[in-house]
Amino acid sequence: MRGPRRLALLVVAVLALVGCEAVDEPEPPEATPPDTDEVAEPEPDPPDDVTPEPTPTPDDEPTPDEVDRPNLDAVDVALTEVARAEAPAAGAAGPDGNLWVAERGGRVRILDEDGLGEPVVDLSAETTTDVERGLLGIAFSPDLDHLYLSYTNLDGDTRVDTWALDGQRPDDATRRTVFAQEQPFGNHNGGDIAFGPDGLLYIGLGDGGGAGDPLDAGQDLGTHLAKLLRIDPQAGDPHGIPDDNPFVDEPDALDAIWAYGLRNPWRFTFDAETGDLWIADVGQADREEVNVVPAGEGAGANFGWNLMEGTLPFAGDEPDDHWPPVFEYDTTAQRCAITGGYVYRGEAIPDLRGAYLFSDYCEGVVRALDVRDGEVQEADLGVDGGQIVSFAQAADGELYALDLGGGVFRLTPA
DSSP states (O other): OOOHHHHHHHHHHOSSOOOOOOOOOOOOOOOOOOOTTSOOOOOOOOOTTOOOOOOOOGGGSOOHHHHOOOOTTTOOEEEEEEEEOSSEEEEEEOTTSSEEEEETTSEEEEEETTEEOSOSEEOTTTOOOSTTOSEEEEEEOTTSOEEEEEEEOTTSOEEEEEEEEETTEEOGGGOEEEEEEOOSSSSOOOOOEEEOTTSOEEEEOOOOSSSSOTTOOTTOTTSSTTEEEEEBTTSSSSOBOOTTOTTTTOTTSOTTEEEEOOSOOOEEEEOTTTOOEEEEEOOSSSEEEEEEEOTTOOTTOBOOTTTEETTEESSSOOOTTBOOOSEEEEOOSSSOSEEEEEEOOOSSOGGGTTOEEEEETTTOEEEEEEEETTEEEEEEEEEEOSSEEEEEEOTTSOEEEEETTSEEEEEEEO
16 A cells, blocks of 8 residues: 555555535416507616716526536535434435445445435455455436446455336346446445536546555556456447547557546546546555646546646656646645545535535545636535545535444535
């Protein structure tokens, strides 16, 4: 992982190293037809020294980025515990609008107004929680009729399985594996999964573990390790490959690869409003980093590992095609492993809209980034969620922080 000093910290627990009723509107009053016998007086011409106000056009409308600029100096938030789970590791909004929580030990439970229900999926006999293994990721298809789970099996290898949903119940008869990857070590499994704005499934995998990328997987396009993959899980057996994946026509590259050079992309998310991709990549011993890929870009992006660790050279020179992070911080005993979150798009905390939230497993403090015009502002939001290993986004855009120690917290106004 990161040498003797870091090994005890990260192997023991860091999963991450490795988230109205409608009101009847009143009927409009009946329009009164104009009296055609009366002729309206013409408007007087404006004085010569007065410039009339321009009439707004659609092109003048503010963009979402202009509307939703966070005010991090004014934001005031709290973390409200809404449930206790058994090592919650990931969460996603389900077809019922409730949050489905994946516990690292293999169970999936639904959070509603009464708390966490009984498991709707139980993989506890099919996974282990040693090192950085377990049930690591959860996602739903865009039409919300399939559940996807990412986990390591009893051999420690990555599996992504899917179930068709019958209401709120996954149908075991429909379960199948859509992706499989052998893992050489017990750490740096990655394991996050998410559907992008394009309707395709993205899978994040670490470099396979060990320290310093001993397999040189980061820059090797012949392995899925240290990559962000992009597949169509319903277009083939076990999956289909999109025609526009960047390495489809490269004979020495795997065609599922979308981007590469990632050490352990423990959490990545898409901005629900803009479609931008945010990747939090856990560092080796010097840098934790956040990468941003604007919507419609990033095919074939090289995030640098293991030649680079953030903006620092690691095992070679900076590659010409390096996609550098927009933000990084020093890896220390206090801030040891970044946990990526989401761009906040909820309504409860207006001053936070448009900010990217993240944390660190060793610190537990929730922080926010405002990235604009090449400038980055970081803010400590003043709330501590414990061993935060993931964030989850509810159907209404509000965010939850998941503490590996058991807490499920909702981010609320203070």
